[in-house]
Each structure stands twice: as C-alpha cells, then as structure tokens.
Amino acid sequence: MYLYNSATHKKEEFKTHTPNHVEMYTCGPTVYHFAHIGNLRSYIMEDVLEKYLRYAGYDVNRVMNITDVGHLTSDADEGEDKMLKGARREHKTVMEIAQYYTDAFFDDCRKLNIKTPDVVQPATGLIPEFVQMVSGLLEKGYAYLAGGNVYFDTSKLPRYYVFNDHDEEDLAVGVREGVEEDTNKRNKNDFVLWFTKSKFEDQALKWDSPWGVGYPGWHIECSCISLKYNGEYLDLHCGGVDNAFPHHTNEIAQSESYLGHPWCPQWFHVAHLNTNDGKMSKSKGEFLTVSLLQEKGYDPLAYRYFCLQSHYRKALVFTWENLDNAAGAYVKLQKKIAALDPNDGTVDQAVFDAYKAKFVQTMGNDLNTSMGVTAIFDVLKAKTNDATKLALIGDFDQVLSLNLLEAAAAFRNAKPAQVIAQHDGVYIVTGEGNPAIDALVMQRYEAKKAKNFAEADRIRDELKAQGIEIVDVKGGATWKRI
Ligand code: AMP
Ligand code: ZN
Numbered sequence: 001m002y003l004y005n006s007a008t009h010k011k012e013e014f015k016t017h018t019p020n021h022v023e024m025y026t027c028g029p030t031v032y033h034f035a036h037i038g039n040l041r042s043y044i045m046e047d048v049l050e051k052y053l054r055y056a057g058y059d060v061n062r063v064m065n066i067t068d069v070g071h072l073t074s075d076a077d078e079g080e081d082k083m084l085k086g087a088r089r090e091h092k093t094v095m096e097i098a099q100y101y102t103d104a105f106f107d108d109c110r111k112l113n114i115k116t117p118d119v120v121q122p123a124t125g126l127i128p129e130f131v132q133m134v135s136g137l138l139e140k141g142y143a144y145l146a147g148g149n150v151y152f153d154t155s156k157l158p159r160y161y162v163f164n165d166h167d168e169e170d171l172a173v174g175v176r177e178g179v180e181e182d183t184n185k186r187n188k189n190d191f192v193l194w195f196t197k198s199k200f201e202d203q204a205l206k207w208d209s210p211w212g213v214g215y216p217g218w219h220i221e222c223s224c225i226s227l228k229y230n231g232e233y234l235d236l237h238c239g240g241v242d243n244a245f246p247h248h249t250n251e252i253a254q255s256e257s258y259l260g261h262p263w264c265p266q267w268f269h270v271a272h273l274n275t276n277d278g279k280m281s282k283s284k285g286e287f288l289t290v291s292l293l294q295e296k297g298y299d300p301l302a303y304r305y306f307c308l309q310s311h312y313r314k315a316l317v318f319t320w321e322n323l324d325n326a327a328g329a330y331v332k333l334q335k336k337i338a339a340l341d342p343n344d345g346t347v348d349q350a351v352f353d354a355y356k357a358k359f360v361q362t363m364g365n366d367l368n369t370s371m372g373v374t375a376i377f378d379v380l381k382a383k384t385n386d387a388t389k390l391a392l393i394g395d396f397d398q399v400l401s402l403n404l405l406e407a408a409a410a411f412r413n414a415k416p417a418q419v420i421a422q423h424d425g426v427y428i429v430t431g432e433g434n435p436a437i438d439a440l441v442m443q444r445y446e447a448k449k450a451k452n453f454a455e456a457d458r459i460r461d462e463l464k465a466q467g468i469e470i471v472d473v474k475g476g477a478t479w480k481r482i
Helices: 037-055 082-090 094-111 123-139 218-230 241-259 290-295 300-308 320-338 349-363 369-381 386-400 404-413 435-449 453-465
Strands: 002-005 010-013 021-026 059-066 119-122 143-146 149-152 191-196 214-216 236-240 266-270 273-275 419-423 426-429 468-473 476-481
Touching (some): 021 218, 037 236, 059 094, 082 094, 094 300, 123 241, 214 218, 369 386, 435 453
16 A cells, blocks of 8 residues: 655655554544534544555554643643533533544544544543553653643754744744734643643543642543554554644654654544635634534435545545535445346356456546546446445445445435435435325425425424424425434
C-alpha cells in the first residue's frame, strides 16, 4: 500500500514495525456534544483505512481515546474545559455528559458502519499512567513546574514543528488575538501536561498528583493511551487535519522525549468537511449531525457514500444539493445491484481475481475511495455472470461498508405495501411491513399533498392514539412507534 505521510509530505510505501501487523491509533471524540458530520468524515475515512489494511492481509490493533477531560475551548491551553462547558449547558455532571455523548458517538458510528476500534479508552480511566509519564518527563528534564502547572519545555527539542515549516509567529500558541498570554510558559509553544487547582478553580474532575490536585492536559492522554495499548512503536496515527498542530505535534514531543526513540513514522490526516461558510465546527453553534440527516429523510449511509466519493486529503464541501446527488446515486447503485440475479451462474474465479486485483491496487494507492466506488460500477458493466458480480461487490464492500448486498436484497424483497412515499426515485419504506399503518400514513401523506389539512390531522391523531408517530421526511413520510 502507498499512503501519503504528513510527516514527510510524500506518498510512501506503507511499512510496519512488525511484518503484517499494524499498530494504529486514532484521536477519538471530545464527548461534550454530539459529533458533527465533519468529525464523522474523519472517522469514516479512518474506518475505510483500517478495513482496507485488514482486507489487504494485515492484522490491525486499533486504539482510540475518548476525551472526557482536559480539552480546553482552544486546542492550545486557553479557555475552560469543553466538558465543563457542556455540563453547564445541560445542567448535568461532567460524567453524565461524557456517558451520554460517548453513547451518542457510537450510535452515530453504528449508523455509518464505522467499526468500533479494538481498544477504546476514556482519558479519565488512566490518570495514574498520565501522572507517571509527566513525572518521567520532569525527571528527564523535558518539563518544568510553573505557577502550579507542569509544562513541556519545547526548547529542549531539536525539532518541534514536525509537520510543517510554518513561521513560528503564525503558529504561536500563546499570542492569539483575544487570548491572554500564559506568563508561566518559558517558550511560547510550551504546553501544559498537568493543570492544578491553583489556576482552574471550577474544574469538576480533579485528581491528586505529586504537583497538587488537578487534571491532565489534553495531549498527554493520547501519548499515554497509545503507549499502554499500542506499545512503544506505533505504526500509524490518524486524526483530522486540525489535530496536526498543536495536538499531534505535542504528542510526538511527549512520546519521543519520554521513550528516547522515534515513535510513529506514519501520519494520516483527513481534510475537513466545510460548509459554504467555512469549516464545520461546534463552536459556531449550529452544526449538522447524523440524527438531523435522518430527520430529513436521509439514510446515514448516503452520507458515507458522499464521503467516499472524494479523496480524504481534499477538503469536502457539504451542501444539501451535494448530499442529494450522493443519496440519489447511492439508491441507483442499490437498484442496479438488486437487478442482479444471484442464481445466474457460479463465480468465475479468473474474472473475480482480475477485478479484485484492480480494486486492491486502486485502494492501495493512497486510499482512492472514489475510484473504489467506481470499481463497483465497473463490475456491474463487466462481461460476466451475476453470481461473479455479486461476489465481487460483496468483497469490495468489506472495505467500503455501504451495505450494498443487504440494501439490494431489501429492494428485491420490498413488498409494495411497504412503500409509503416516493421521492425522486427514493422509496421511503417503513421496514416493519405493517400494511394497515402504512396505508394510513400514505393516506395522510396524499391528503397533505392535496392540502386537505383537516383530513391529514385527523389521520395523524388516529395514529397517535395507536402509539404511532408520523415523521415527515423530505418528499414523503414515514412512522415510528412512540
Ligand atoms: P473533537 O471531537 O473535536 O476532538 O474532534 C474529533 C475529530 O474530528 C478529530 O480527529 C478532528 O480533527 C476531526 N474534525 C474536527 N472538525 C472536522 C471537520 N470539519 N471535518 C473533518 N474532521 C474534523
Ligand atoms: Zn489525540
């Protein structure tokens, strides 16, 4: 496999410390709010990468943290803890917020067919290990105490900016507009390893440490969690491109100083999902979630399809029109697959091997997912029997995870009674196959379309009395039990 490496700025042959085995680490979510679909773009592309590596024969150990402490409102050390902010917003405790949004994150992942990593570690579960690493950094002279906090001393490193050759002034952490400079820092890029109560009085979660009661900085958690579960030699580290600086830069500083040897040679960064107004972010207030896409009638996997259509290193612009196009194409693809006859012939091994080899090569070229999707269309056009085509599609879908065979089978087996609305060729089906309810939902939909609102409301109420709630979706309606 060839993969672009942001540490060297080159596409390189993928190598591992131990043959055929990949130690992989992914920066997990900060669980103070729902993940937005931009965050999930990163997780989708990382999921495809992991699945491709497994498909190509590697044994993968994938580790992810859950940030439930220490991530401040700025990725540098300024502002308050995002978790505390979330707890205040919802009048809940920090741990309640963490549990709720961790569950919500994995729900979203399930809907998007994102596999759960082999190890998932919340930061608050590993405090003694963080304290040990911070102590080690102090002993080795890479850290210092000032104003009650422990800081990493970036001047001790021969090279701090490992990902870029930016002007130091542009990246200076402590001198952003509107942010008070931390006068405890010896160098402007020094960062906090451990905060104590002396500086942040209202922090909800605090632990004892040799430097006073306090809490860890955000960066130390990833160095520590990776060391514990991936070992001293990491092969591949992933995250969104905004993580490269300062977060990943600081992780490298900590891990290599602590270990005394190079740590992770390969870095995979996913470009951002943007809206027409710029980067999608939670601090802007309104943001798009998987649930919102569902409320609007989109299959979450249509969003996965949308992401796969573009390369992970290119910024992707989200518009409803773009998503509509992807959703339409995804359904068309399902219909084409549904038209294949599983009983047409037996798998032609030579054809199977040839198409598979092409797919392996395409995806192995810096994870070219859009060409990977195109490979399915090539299979559909191939001069071979349907059994071979279905076998190939099922095989490719181990990596793409678009539920192609399942969705096609659902189309093939869908009973007319299940179709309660149709929009641009997109059928909205109840999935439960209850013809009586479907018929009423359909009647209400037709009444509303004919602007007969009294009748529409009457049917809505009638269904509500049966514990059924009608959910309006784009171009139609569906229902759920309440
Ligand atoms: P957070 O929950 O803020 O720690 O972010 C979780 C992951 O989403 C990180 O890997 C970020 O780099 C990534 N991320 C944040 N914003 C975006 C975006 N707009 N597009 C793609 N990935 C993002
Ligand atoms: Zn991280």
